[in-house]
Amino acid sequence: MKKAIIIGSGIGGLSSAIRMSVKGHAVDVYEANKSYGGKMRETKKKGFRFDMGPSLLTMPEKIDELFLLANKNPRDYFQYKKLDEGCRYFYDDKTIIRGYTDLDKFASELHDKAGVAKNITKNHIKKNTFIFDSTSFLFLEKSLHKLKTYLSFKVFIAFLKLPFLQLFQSMHSANSSRFKSKKAIQIFNRFATYNGSNPYKAPAILNSISALEFNKGAFYPNLGMFTIAKALYSLATDLGVKFYFNTIVEKISVNDGVAEGVFVLNNLHKADVIICNQDIYFVYKNLLPKKFTIKRVLKQERSSSALIFYWGIKKEFSSLQLHNILFSNNYEEEFKMLSENKEIYKDPTTYINITSKMTKNDAPNKCENWFVMINTPYDVGQNWQDLIINSRKNIIKKINKVLDVSIEEYIVCEEILTPKLIESSTQSFGGSLYGSSSNARGSAFFRHPNFSTKISNLYFCGGSVHPGGGIPLALSSSKIIGELIS
Numbered sequence: 001m002k003k004a005i006i007i008g009s010g011i012g013g014l015s016s017a018i019r020m021s022v023k024g025h026a027v028d029v030y031e032a033n034k035s036y037g038g039k040m041r042e043t044k045k046k047g048f049r050f051d052m053g054p055s056l057l058t059m060p061e062k063i064d065e066l067f068l069l070a071n072k073n074p075r076d077y078f079q080y081k082k083l084d085e086g087c088r089y090f091y092d093d094k095t096i097i098r099g100y101t102d103l104d105k106f107a108s109e110l111h112d113k114a115g116v117a118k119n120i121t122k123n124h125i126k127k128n129t130f131i132f133d134s135t136s137f138l139f140l141e142k143s144l145h146k147l148k149t150y151l152s153f154k155v156f157i158a159f160l161k162l163p164f165l166q167l168f169q170s171m172h173s174a175n176s177s178r179f180k181s182k183k184a185i186q187i188f189n190r191f192a193t194y195n196g197s198n199p200y201k202a203p204a205i206l207n208s209i210s211a212l213e214f215n216k217g218a219f220y221p222n223l224g225m226f227t228i229a230k231a232l233y234s235l236a237t238d239l240g241v242k243f244y245f246n247t248i249v250e251k252i253s254v255n256d257g258v259a260e261g262v263f264v265l266n267n268l269h270k271a272d273v274i275i276c277n278q279d280i281y282f283v284y285k286n287l288l289p290k291k292f293t294i295k296r297v298l299k300q301e302r303s304s305s306a307l308i309f310y311w312g313i314k315k316e317f318s319s320l321q322l323h324n325i326l327f328s329n330n331y332e333e334e335f336k337m338l339s340e341n342k343e344i345y346k347d348p349t350t351y352i353n354i355t356s357k358m359t360k361n362d363a364p365n366k367c368e369n370w371f372v373m374i375n376t377p378y379d380v381g382q383n384w385q386d387l388i389i390n391s392r393k394n395i396i397k398k399i400n401k402v403l404d405v406s407i408e409e410y411i412v413c414e415e416i417l418t419p420k421l422i423e424s425s426t427q428s429f430g431g432s433l434y435g436s437s438s439n440a441r442g443s444a445f446f447r448h449p450n451f452s453t454k455i456s457n458l459y460f461c462g463g464s465v466h467p468g469g470g471i472p473l474a475l476s477s478s479k480i481i482g483e484l485i486s
């Protein structure tokens with residue numbers, strides 16, 4: 001039986017372990033933390049439960065696929081439901097726009113609240129759907145770094161469509177050429193943050209993300225996001241995958257251009273295949289001999305990070321739902337601060353996720369569990385203590401203004417996650433949420449491949465490599481590896 005070693009048990013590592021096991025390998029997973037999930041974690045405090053990392057689920061079929069591959073019924077492990085409202089948007093002038101996932105309903109809502117003609121919204125999604133349908137096969141499902149990919153007819157057709165996909169326009173310029181309403185533009189620009197990009201720089205091809213939400217939907221896993229990691233871990237252990245927690249891989253051993261194993265506490269553990277779920281930056285920095293370093297990877301701009309306050313709130317808010325965004329009054333200035341000055345804007349767009357709206361047990365009676373997040377730059381040595389104090393004040397000011405409340409009175413417990421803590425708890429360079437940034441036009445092609453071009457038997461999965469960050473893409477990375485290995 002061939003042996004596979006997986007370094008890390010984030011979503012990319014868990015899904016790779018399942019795929020390698022289904023292929024008939026004996027699989028060992030080494031994880032530095034005391035448990036699985038990586039960025040997908042949960043914490044409990046004073047009767048409240050919080051998902052600490054990802055909060056929005058899209059493309060759950062990519063999770064189901066792993067269970068089906070293993071001849072299991074996904075519903076025995078993992079339940080989820082489609083959301084009627086993807087997000088609720090709040091503006092300083094007290095306008096509230098409900099982000100229905102049904103396009104007809106959303107077009108009516110944008111018409112009523114922002115004066116946008118229904119056909120403009122529908123045409124926008126139609127164009128974005130064209131982008132998604134034309135590119136997802138190439139960018140999300142295939143290795144961009146193998147000649148074989150470019151020899152397929154489907155990919156040839158995708159390339160023919162590229163000139164029509166607004167590669168040379170930013171998301172914002174495409175959106176503002178279609179909408180006059182500042183509110184509508186802000187909603188559609190916001191989809192850039194799904195992979196930590198800046199809508200004023202990122203190519204309009206990323207508008208395909210909004211099409212995904214309207215065509216396929218947004219979902220909530222019953223009992224919260226962490227159940228995804230739990231379900232994948234259960235499937236992996238049912239398949240016989242062995243997990244070693246609190247176990248840091250210190251080096252990858254390379255012999256004559258072949259990855260032969262990993263060093264743990266100075267002991268060599270040999271394997272036929274090594275799949276690394278660690279952020280690619282640290283793989284080159286720490287795990288591989290210096291001569292293999294690809295300098296370009298160490299210099300790549302990172303995606304944004306986040307500052308998150310997990311608040312137990314002793315009050316219920318009927319105006320809020322599962323996903324809520326309180327928009328900044330000046331989105332452009334906010335992104336300029338984040339991406340150019342590497343600072344946090346004084347009027348930050350504030351995202352509030354409340355899973356107790358869906359799972360009552362996530363908060364005590366008449367209380368709510370608030371995950372309050374703002375976008376931040378990745379860590380470049382900012383003074384996070386000062387930034388936490390100032391941002392907390394600014395967030396509270398924003399919430400009080402938009403919701404007409406004095407929120408501080410209701411906070412009964414608090415935990416804080418910063419970019420520095422994201423880095424130290426998941427080894428993600430700078431604490432960036434989605435690996436390297438997607439702001440440049442060709443960034444999809446500059447992401448690190450899912451395999452080493454210099455070392456055989458060595459593969460890379462997770463949000464820091466192709467096709468990028470976020471749960472569905474991390475799952476795609478392990479699927480691509482599965483195809484490369486077969």
Ligand SMILES: Cc1cc2nc3c(=O)[nH]c(=O)nc-3n(C[C@H](O)[C@H](O)[C@H](O)COP(=O)(O)OP(=O)(O)OC[C@H]3O[C@@H](n4cnc5c(N)ncnc54)[C@H](O)[C@@H]3O)c2cc1C
Pocket residue numbers: 007008009010011012013030031032033036037038039040052053054055056057058247248249250277278279306308422425426427428433434461462463464469470471472474
């Ligand atoms: C606050 C936050 C909000 C997010 N929101 C969303 C969202 O709403 N929707 C969405 O789809 N995505 C979201 N994301 C992104 C998403 O969480 C990740 O893209 C996804 O979880 C994929 O992670 P990964 O496979 O890259 O592994 P990671 O989660 O980065 O895990 C890597 C694992 O490898 C381990 N490891 C690293 N080095 C070693 C070593 N040398 N030895 C042993 N173990 C090692 C680490 O301890 C870690 O457990 C969010 C992320 C964060 C942090």
